[in-house]
Amino acid sequence: MADKPQSEHEAGEFHPRGTVAILVMFVLAIIILWASVYVILLSRGVTV
Amino acid sequence: MSEPGASKETLHIDPYEKNWMRISIVLLIVFAAAVTIAGFALGFQVPSPEERVDPNNLSGPWLSPGLRELSPGVYEAYIIGDAATWQFDPRDIEVPVGSTVTFYVTSRDIQHGFKLQDTNINMQILPGQVSKLTYTFDQVGEYPYICTEYCGTGHAFMFGSLTVVEK
Amino acid sequence: MATREYGSDRLATYPVTKTDKRFIGAHILVAVIALSIGTLFGPLQAFELAGIDLYPYLEPVFKSYYQGLTIHGVLNALVWTTFFITGFFTLTIIIGFKRGLRYPKLNRVGFWTMVVGLVMAAVPILLDEASVLYTFYPPLQANWAFYTGLTLVVVGSWIEGYGFFFTYRAWRKDNPSTRTPFIAFGSLLTMAMWQIATLGIAVEILTMLLPWSLGIIEGTDPQLARTYFWFTGHPLVYFWLLPAYVSWYGMLPRQAGGKLFSDSLARLAFWLFLLLSVPLGFHHQFVDPGVPAGWKYLHAVLTYSVFFPSMLTAFTVIASLERAARNRGGKGLIGWVRALPWDNGSVTAQLLAGILFMFGGLGGLINASYNVNLVVHNTTWVPGHFHLTVATATTLSFMGISYWLVPWITGKPLWKPRLAVIQAWTWFIGMLIFSNAMHVLGLLGAPRRTPLGVAPYVPEEWTGHLLRVGLGGAILFVSAVMYVWIVARTAWRKDRLGSGEEIEVPVAESIQDPQLTPRWLDRWVPWLIGTVVLILIAYGPQLIDQIANIDLGSGQAPAIRPW
Numbered sequence: 001m002a003d004k005p006q007s008e009h010e011a012g013e014f015h016p017r018g019t020v021a022i023l024v025m026f027v028l029a030i031i032i033l034w035a036s037v038y039v040i041l042l043s044r045g046v047t048v
Numbered sequence: 049m050s051e052p053g054a055s056k057e058t059l060h061i062d063p064y065e066k067n068w069m070r071i072s073i074v075l076l077i078v079f080a081a082a083v084t085i086a087g088f089a090l091g092f093q094v095p096s097p098e099e100r101v102d103p104n105n106l107s108g109p110w111l112s113p114g115l116r117e118l119s120p121g122v123y124e125a126y127i128i129g130d131a132a133t134w135q136f137d138p139r140d141i142e143v144p145v146g147s148t149v150t151f152y153v154t155s156r157d158i159q160h161g162f163k164l165q166d167t168n169i170n171m172q173i174l175p176g177q178v179s180k181l182t183y184t185f186d187q188v189g190e191y192p193y194i195c196t197e198y199c200g201t202g203h204a205f206m207f208g209s210l211t212v213v214e215k
Numbered sequence: 216m217a218t219r220e221y222g223s224d225r226l227a228t229y230p231v232t233k234t235d236k237r238f239i240g241a242h243i244l245v246a247v248i249a250l251s252i253g254t255l256f257g258p259l260q261a262f263e264l265a266g267i268d269l270y271p272y273l274e275p276v277f278k279s280y281y282q283g284l285t286i287h288g289v290l291n292a293l294v295w296t297t298f299f300i301t302g303f304f305t306l307t308i309i310i311g312f313k314r315g316l317r318y319p320k321l322n323r324v325g326f327w328t329m330v331v332g333l334v335m336a337a338v339p340i341l342l343d344e345a346s347v348l349y350t351f352y353p354p355l356q357a358n359w360a361f362y363t364g365l366t367l368v369v370v371g372s373w374i375e376g377y378g379f380f381f382t383y384r385a386w387r388k389d390n391p392s393t394r395t396p397f398i399a400f401g402s403l404l405t406m407a408m409w410q411i412a413t414l415g416i417a418v419e420i421l422t423m424l425l426p427w428s429l430g431i432i433e434g435t436d437p438q439l440a441r442t443y444f445w446f447t448g449h450p451l452v453y454f455w456l457l458p459a460y461v462s463w464y465g466m467l468p469r470q471a472g473g474k475l476f477s478d479s480l481a482r483l484a485f486w487l488f489l490l491l492s493v494p495l496g497f498h499h500q501f502v503d504p505g506v507p508a509g510w511k512y513l514h515a516v517l518t519y520s521v522f523f524p525s526m527l528t529a530f531t532v533i534a535s536l537e538r539a540a541r542n543r544g545g546k547g548l549i550g551w552v553r554a555l556p557w558d559n560g561s562v563t564a565q566l567l568a569g570i571l572f573m574f575g576g577l578g579g580l581i582n583a584s585y586n587v588n589l590v591v592h593n594t595t596w597v598p599g600h601f602h603l604t605v606a607t608a609t610t611l612s613f614m615g616i617s618y619w620l621v622p623w624i625t626g627k628p629l630w631k632p633r634l635a636v637i638q639a640w641t642w643f644i645g646m647l648i649f650s651n652a653m654h655v656l657g658l659l660g661a662p663r664r665t666p667l668g669v670a671p672y673v674p675e676e677w678t679g680h681l682l683r684v685g686l687g688g689a690i691l692f693v694s695a696v697m698y699v700w701i702v703a704r705t706a707w708r709k710d711r712l713g714s715g716e717e718i719e720v721p722v723a724e725s726i727q728d729p730q731l732t733p734r735w736l737d738r739w740v741p742w743l744i745g746t747v748v749l750i751l752i753a754y755g756p757q758l759i760d761q762i763a764n765i766d767l768g769s770g771q772a773p774a775i776r777p778w
Contacts, residue, residue, distance in 0.1 A: 014538050014541075014726075015062060015063070015064055016062070016064055016065075016476070016530075016533070016534035016537045016538065017064070017548060018533075018537045018541075018547075018548055018549055018551055018552075019064070019530060019533040019534040019537050020064050020067075020068070021548050021549055022533060022549060023068060023529060023530060023533070026529070026573055026577075027071060027075065029573075029574075029577065030075065030577050030580065031075070033577055033581070034079060034577070034580060034581055034584070034587075037581050037587055037590055037591070037658070038082060038083075038086070038584070038587055040590050040658065041086065041092060041168060041586060041587050041589060041590050042086065042090075042092070044166065044167050044168045044589075044590070045167055045168060045183060045184065045186075046090060046091035046092055046093075046168070046182075046183075046184070047091065047092060047093050047094075047167075047168050047169065047181040047182060047183060047589070048091040048093045048181070048182055056731070057731050057732065057733045057734065058731060058733070059479050059483075059732075059733050059736075060477075060479065060727060060731075061477070061479075061480065062476070062477070062534070064530075064534075065477070065480065065527075065530050065531070065534070068526070068530045069523075069526075069527065072522075072523060072526040072527075073523070076519045076520075076522060076523070079519070079580070079584060080515075080516060080519055083515065083584050083585045083586060083587065084512075086586055087508075087512070087585055087586045092586040092589070093508060093586060094501050094502055094508055094511055094585065094586055094588070094589065095502055095503070095504050095508075096506075096507050096508040097504060097505050097506070097507055098504065100764070100766060102768050103768060103769055104768060104771060131774050131777045132774060132777075134777075156774070157354065157769075157771075157774030157775075157777075158352075158353075158354045158355055158437075158769075158770075158774055158775065158777065159352050159354070159355070159437060161593045161662065163592075163593065163594075163660065163662065165660045166660070168586075168589040168590070170502055170589045170590075170592050170593070171502045171504065172441075172500070172502050172503050172504065172592075172593075173504070174437045174438055174441075174503070174504055174505065174769075175354060175437060175768075175769040175770075176436065176437065176438070176766055176768055176769045177437075177438055177504035177505045178504060179502075179504040180504075192672045194660075194662055194670075194672055195662070196592075196593035196594070196662040196663065196664075196665075197352075197593060197664070198281060198284075198348055198355075198664040198665075199355075199777060200281075200355075200777025200778050201279065201281075201777060201778050202777075203281075203664070203665060204665050204666050204667070204669050204670040204671075205669075205670070205671060207670075207671070207672045
């Protein structure tokens, strides 16, 4: 997609690839950090 | 609403944004599944209503708070939080390793917190209500239990200690 | 896709009257004064945690860490926010609808009611008669004037909201089929959500806390009080967040030289917040003794659903910025970020606010995860989290907004614009250090709302993190001073903006004509019905149960004033 023009004009289509890249990193961060706390929960033992 | 010949109303969603919406929903479903399994299948549960009591007139087991053994290795601990003295009663508990302890905690006066460090016992303590959770101590060591809700001047000094000893 | 030139009249911004500008300015003034005092106490708390207790030097004026914490919480989380929001919305309503308020006197009644309420609540707080923190959980009991004052602040905000609704109705009569201008729409929706949300604390105060503090009823039911409080307490955070979103969606794209990526999805996100902000307050009560686990679980699931409109927001806002940056010449998959106008303090503040907010939202997802909450409840993780949200997403955005708003109100150029950029970065860095340390400490077991500098159970392991809390607090304090100084110097400077230099209120166009956004995204009744129904389902049975089983046996003196 390197040759696809990224600048917008009214008749063109802009697709936010950079946004997707940033949000993919964000989702990875969410997964890693959420899972870390979930693992802490599991490691601290059941409560019933 | 639209005049003839005008563009049609559309909820136009960029295909990337549509995929993002799908990813978000899948993520939330996966997390929800993990939480549900841990909670309802594995036993990582939160407190539920246990009993209403009269904080001005605590009776029964509350008259002698502390540890009582129900059967070998199975205990109950009745603990009272108190803002008049900023103490938990009892302040010290000792159990042999491998014991299962059910904690019943209430307050004589205002809100307190009860957090048993290095375990998942973490409860809001309200006068008039009994907070209950259970824990099995598989490791020897010292487990402080601290007050985690603002309860006045002495709040930072309100803590106790549960010691797990070798059998 | 070709659109008609719908935006060609955008630059003919509505000429807001001097009177209205002064009215908006009055809100901002109160807000900034509140923040100035409230943020003074931040470092006191942070330094105490790091082992430096400055409170002994402040007696006899300020008695304790807890009085300080109450002042910090009330002034920052309740006063700075509410006044800035209602002031900012006064502007978005007028500019959005291109007309004055329908009943200006009504809005003024609302404003002065808030001011009277503020003073009424401030007196007992300063006299150490209300050191109950901003959550004022009974059976802690404050002076009756504290509760009355807070009530008046809330009622005043309702009244300003009614003024906005009447203005909308008048505009709608003249514009029966035009889409509500976005910045006005977002503001109206926030105030509608707020009106519904505040019913909880209104009932808590009027039926429980006020009569009890006046001695009319002799006790209280702490569980029911918590349920009422958190009915409001959760949507409260959206009251804080949505105004920042109004700017991020409706103004920031223009400030970055671009447009709003999707008008429809921006509106959808806001409608989802109306629908989903209230019926999930039990996620603040996961470890309460009096609420059944099943209801807690339902609220956890609903809380996951309200994460969705924020995920939408992340995409739409970042996409708008990406488009703007690429049009400025930005290149690369991510490198375009550098092409955003980082030399603009208002933009930088909001961009940095958005970055930190991503971590705040992530933390919120963890907090909301039912049993995972057992790991973090009442630990320092929680204030670590909300300093990323209300104290950054909201506060740093409001600071950024101030950097064009105050020049616009006063007609004076921003004082030292480069310093504004530095101020935003120092807030970002200070908050990164402070908040990260608080999150880590929370996972290590450190309790919140506790002067850890004196707690006997603090292990060696926590010391390094506590020092970082102090460091972060110090940097934040410097940043806060910078902000107040810049705003004050701007307002007080003698030179004015010349003609042709006046600040234009940044209002973003959207790529697609809003008139093409489907009608169901501009109709109130269905969404309001859905909102009420969902609240009845999520709260009805438990409220009925808790009210029917109310027990006023708690809250007998003298335990209720333990400070």
